Amino acid sequence: MVRNLVVNAIWAKASDGIIVVSVRGVTTGVRFEVSDDGSGIAQEDLPKLFQRFRRVGDSSSKGGIGLGLYIARALVLAHGGEIGAESTLGDGSTFWFELPTTSAVPA
8 A cells, every 4th residue: 555655656746856655653543644745636636536447637647547546445444444635736745544553354
């Protein structure tokens, strides 16, 4: 999951931009975040990001078929976690997911 978010950030960042990857503890578990300083995502496109075969913005020129975020979402949800994105056009994006420290998924 982290790999997919980092690759997406590499595609999205400004040519001389940066990517920030962070991990921190939260009340219910662990939160992973990947931020870039790219062109951002329109607010109306944010709900579409985790849908199967969806690509938004200029991502169609970068390759892929629109399954990476869909699969990441399925994996995170299967482990009792949450996933999301925050973005402002012209100001980059942050993709995050949280996983609980104890899983509700039976062994």
